[in-house]
Every structure is written in structure tokens, then in C-alpha cells.
Amino acid sequence: AQKVTQAQTEISVVEKEDVTLDCVYETRDTTYYLFWYKQPPSGELVFLIRRNSFDEQNEISGRYSWNFQKSTSSFNFTITASQVVDSAVYFCALREGSGYSTLTFGKGTMLLVSP
């Protein structure tokens, strides 16, 4: 069965600091997809990124970057020069390639960025 672990429950940083959110996953499928979502207080899950299991290239999008390493089953997310607006709960999620398009989520990491 698939599983996603986000060991950090809460992280507090000061604005402009860099912060990395960790995600470790378990799956028996060889084809799978990994996601990061952001959940602001409004509750809506905002999609940030999707990676498939065959693409281990790291990705950078503005202040966001992702480090996918199959050897350690990790998909970590880094925010560079954090801002107060980055304060939210961040979820890592896994979807296996077989079956329907459901997601298995980690428990989330609450990021608090103070001015």
C-alpha cells in the first residue's frame, strides 16, 4: 500500500529565510506521480507541482524548487527567500499509476513565515 510521510509538522522561519519541506513516500508501483499542494486558511488545496516517476529532473519555478530522488524515495520542496504569504499548510501526495486518480496525502507541514 502507498504511504506518504511528512515528518515536519510545523516549521517557523523569518521572512527571507530559505526553507525545505521534506516528503518521503512508499509505493510498490513503478509508475507513480508525486504532488505538492498548498492549503491556505481558506481551505482550498492549491496545486503546485506534479512529477512522474520517470522524470527525476529537479525543477525550479520562481522561488520554489523541488528535489526528487528515487534512490531515497524523497520529493522535497524548497522555498527560497520565504515571504509571509507563503504561510500555509503544505501537503505532499502520491498517486499510483494503476487504478483511478486518487491521491494519498501526507499529514502536512504547517509553515509559518514571520516578518
Next chain:
Amino acid sequence: ETGVTQSPTHLIKTRGQQVTLRCSSQSGHNTVSWYQQALGQGPQFIFQYYREEENGRGNFPPRFSGLQFPNYSSELNVNALELDDSALYLCASSLSGTSGTGELFFGEGSRLTVL
């Protein structure tokens, strides 16, 4: 905004009552999934509907049921409410089939409190 709308946004019920939550999917999407998110936890998959039929279910009892209508909107019904049913209920729509990537787009959720 994802185009997925849910109603009501907040509601309070008492134990033993029944509740119906509604979701309008994003235009063009044919699949709806429901997730339950307890406080401090990641969302958990309840079930998924495709072409008006349930085609996947998580570890939830039969008192959690649903419907999908011809316009792809959906309802989640919970009977005999228990205190532990208090949670944010998230609806997600997606486009299944070879023409879609299966990406999930979430609404802002319905926050249910059971007293």
C-alpha cells in the same frame, strides 16, 4: 480559482442526523472525488464517481454515500452522524480517460461540525 464550487461552506449538525454536501465540478470534468480532512491531518479519500457510478472507495463505512448527476455535479451524504465526522470535506474534479491527465482540482470545502 479552480472552478470547483462546494456548498454549504460551513454547517453544524448533531449526532445521529444526516447531512448532504454538494459539489459542482469544473467545466469539462467528468470525475468527482470526495476527501475528508480531519483537523491537523491530510485529506483522506472517501470515494470517486465517474459517469454517475462509484468507481473507487476508501476505508469509509456505508453510511457515507454519494451521487453523481448527468451534469457531473455530485453529492456526498452522511447518515447517522458521529462526532468523528467533524471535518473539512473536500470535493475534487478531474478529467479521466485518455484525453485527461487525471489532475485533481479542489474546491474550498465544506466544514462540518457534529455536536
